[in-house]
Amino acid sequence: MRYIAVFDHFLTEAHRRQITETAGNCGFSVTYCTKVGDIPAEERGKYEVLYGNPQPADFRAFPNLKWVCLSSAGFNQYVDDDIYPSPDVILSNSSGAYGLTISEHILMAALMLLRRMPVYFRAAAEHRWQAAMPIRSLSGSRITVLGTGDIGTAFARRAKALGAAHITGVRRTIRPADPAFDDVTDFAGLNDVLPRTDILVSALPHTPETAGVLSRERINRLPAHAILINVGRGTAVDQQALMDALNENRLAGAALDVMVPEPLPSDHPLWTTPNLILTPHMSGNMSLGETCDIDVDMFCADVERFARGLTLAHAVDRKRGY
Amino acid sequence: MRYIAVFDHFLTEAHRRQITETAGNCGFSVTYCTKVGDIPAEERGKYEVLYGNPQPADFRAFPNLKWVCLSSAGFNQYVDDDIYPSPDVILSNSSGAYGLTISEHILMAALMLLRRMPVYFRAAAEHRWQAAMPIRSLSGSRITVLGTGDIGTAFARRAKALGAAHITGVRRTIRPADPAFDDVTDFAGLNDVLPRTDILVSALPHTPETAGVLSRERINRLPAHAILINVGRGTAVDQQALMDALNENRLAGAALDVMVPEPLPSDHPLWTTPNLILTPHMSGNMSLGETCDIDVDMFCADVERFARGLTLAHAVDRKRGY
Numbered sequence: 001m002r003y004i005a006v007f008d009h010f011l012t013e014a015h016r017r018q019i020t021e022t023a024g025n026c027g028f029s030v031t032y033c034t035k036v037g038d039i040p041a042e043e044r045g046k047y048e049v050l051y052g053n054p055q056p057a058d059f060r061a062f063p064n065l066k067w068v069c070l071s072s073a074g075f076n077q078y079v080d081d082d083i084y085p086s087p088d089v090i091l092s093n094s095s096g097a098y099g100l101t102i103s104e105h106i107l108m109a110a111l112m113l114l115r116r117m118p119v120y121f122r123a124a125a126e127h128r129w130q131a132a133m134p135i136r137s138l139s140g141s142r143i144t145v146l147g148t149g150d151i152g153t154a155f156a157r158r159a160k161a162l163g164a165a166h167i168t169g170v171r172r173t174i175r176p177a178d179p180a181f182d183d184v185t186d187f188a189g190l191n192d193v194l195p196r197t198d199i200l201v202s203a204l205p206h207t208p209e210t211a212g213v214l215s216r217e218r219i220n221r222l223p224a225h226a227i228l229i230n231v232g233r234g235t236a237v238d239q240q241a242l243m244d245a246l247n248e249n250r251l252a253g254a255a256l257d258v259m260v261p262e263p264l265p266s267d268h269p270l271w272t273t274p275n276l277i278l279t280p281h282m283s284g285n286m287s288l289g290e291t292c293d294i295d296v297d298m299f300c301a302d303v304e305r306f307a308r309g310l311t312l313a314h315a316v317d318r319k320r321g322y
Numbered sequence: 323m324r325y326i327a328v329f330d331h332f333l334t335e336a337h338r339r340q341i342t343e344t345a346g347n348c349g350f351s352v353t354y355c356t357k358v359g360d361i362p363a364e365e366r367g368k369y370e371v372l373y374g375n376p377q378p379a380d381f382r383a384f385p386n387l388k389w390v391c392l393s394s395a396g397f398n399q400y401v402d403d404d405i406y407p408s409p410d411v412i413l414s415n416s417s418g419a420y421g422l423t424i425s426e427h428i429l430m431a432a433l434m435l436l437r438r439m440p441v442y443f444r445a446a447a448e449h450r451w452q453a454a455m456p457i458r459s460l461s462g463s464r465i466t467v468l469g470t471g472d473i474g475t476a477f478a479r480r481a482k483a484l485g486a487a488h489i490t491g492v493r494r495t496i497r498p499a500d501p502a503f504d505d506v507t508d509f510a511g512l513n514d515v516l517p518r519t520d521i522l523v524s525a526l527p528h529t530p531e532t533a534g535v536l537s538r539e540r541i542n543r544l545p546a547h548a549i550l551i552n553v554g555r556g557t558a559v560d561q562q563a564l565m566d567a568l569n570e571n572r573l574a575g576a577a578l579d580v581m582v583p584e585p586l587p588s589d590h591p592l593w594t595t596p597n598l599i600l601t602p603h604m605s606g607n608m609s610l611g612e613t614c615d616i617d618v619d620m621f622c623a624d625v626e627r628f629a630r631g632l633t634l635a636h637a638v639d640r641k642r643g644y
Binding site for chain 2: 266288
């Protein structure tokens with residue numbers, strides 16, 4: 001018998017049955033725990049696989065570890081080889097589980113900003129019946145999406161279905177992306193696209209290349225009617241430049257689900273910046289049942305591949321960072 | 323020469339040029355005004371057509387009036403024959419100009435309620451980083467739309483494109499509707515549909531038949547996770563029953579863009595009802611440029627029909643009320 005430890009923070013009874021049955025058919029026994037301390041030290045040597053949200057500091061407790069499957073898409077805490085008992089341990093993530101929920105979040109945030117909901121929410125809080133004009137439409141808009149993976153593609157498809165005029169995907173290297181993107185460029189090409197962007201979306205992971213990509217200079221290239229939505233990682237955006245643009249009405253609005261730092265301290269100036277919608281890194285978490293279902297499905301499919309010695313579908317390149 | 327008076331509250335210079343040129347080609351001269359007093363009393367007899375937002379009390383000032391084209395979709399202030407110099411005056415409305423903007427409003431409101439934005443906005447106002455779980459997806463949801471005209475259809479098409487599982491249209495009489503509706507029922511059939519509705523949308527005009535259609539009994543048939551969005555007329559909803567359901571957590575949320583009365587007094591209990599998004603009847607107004615463009619296009623096309631003695635595309639039946 002071989003062994004899997006699941007660090008559980010979102011599973012339903014049905015999910016556990018699905019994992020136990022799939023793993024059992026592949027010769028694995030599954031232990032469910034919430035932290036490494038739940039597994040006696042003398043038994044940790046038998047586990048080859050960890051799934052869920054184990055912490056980086058946990059890995060070296062498992063000397064015979066072969067594969068860590070994160071239930072998250074982001075993995076920048078997990079790139080350092082030193083946290084693993086061996087550099088050969090495979091890391092996989094759950095990119096693919098979040099496209100649905102995060103694309104709906106982007107769509108919501110875009111419509112809220114185009115239709116000036118921050119103004120309406122403030123008026124309603126003060127019991128004031130007051131119009132805010134003009135509003136704008138998603139239909140006919142020009143959209144630029146940083147990151148053409150699962151999340152960026154899921155949003156581009158939805159925006160296209162809702163009548164977006166033109167969608168540009170931006171990625172590290174220029175390669176074909178999903179047909180929902182009208183064209184694809186790289187970070188160097190971004191400068192030319194920004195002045196004709198109505199809606200700018202960042203779905204970028206944190207890597208050395210993406211940190212600071214939305215610099216002050218680039219933010220200032222956006223037209224004053226543009227809106228910016230970040231659902232990737234907070235490090236992509238120069239937050240002071242964003243606050244300056246919003247405070248000076250050089251940008252119509254922004255929505256940040258990710259920021260620096262998280263959690264945001266209660267005295268941070270982002271909280272009081274006008275036309276800014278802040279949400280606490282919730283666009284892609286496990287609060288949507290469908291996300292959990294997809295996450296478990298993807299892990300189970302990779303358990304079957306792992307048992308047969310095949311390449312995992314969701315393995316990541318730790319050195320590249322995504 | 324024949325004459326048209328335009329009661330202007332939203333036209334751009336380009337719109338005026340378009341109207342003047344189209345009308346001129348049809349033998350009409352156009353006067354732009356903002357109120358009836360702008361036209362000298364002795365000249366009013368020459369006007370056959372009014373367009374824009376003339377008031378019901380204005381019509382009898384124009385003894386030779388033949389056609390009134392409202393720039394709005396709603397016309398319940400205009401159904402009484404007594405306000406017209408003759409019962410033969412044709413009334414047309416601008417149903418068709420609002421589908422785009424109102425369907426985007428419905429979509430925004432649905433996503434905001436499914437993703438619990440009223441909770442997040444309150445937390446953000448208090449500078450609190452706090453998660454609200456669980457959230458839900460538009461994809462896979464069961465939607466019921468009251469009213470299968472321009473607005474209901476525009477929303478149903480968008481919801482279908484975003485993965486709604488099932489969309490039921492509800493109309494006065496059971497007749498085929500747009501293919502985006504999976505099925506169509508009438509108000510009697512609504513009772514059976516409500517218990518399996520996740521998202522209930524009302525895009526109903528005010529008529530004697532629609533007043534009170536979302537009664538206490540019907541609101542109470544909705545499941546506790548359901549949300550209700552009203553963009554039609556406020557009279558459709560029993561507001562006290564809605565407030566009771568929201569206050570007692572028997573309904574997950576609601577968004578009202580229309581209500582009784584409008585404007586809502588600052589001490590009205592709707593302002594303080596939980597999980598309720600209130601907007602001041604702005605979902606379909608002229609604040610979206612595309613709405614104005616379509617409105618003018620529709621009027622111009624009907625001017626050409628009127629000049630040739632053809633039936634107008636947007637004439638309404640004042641007795642039926644829509």
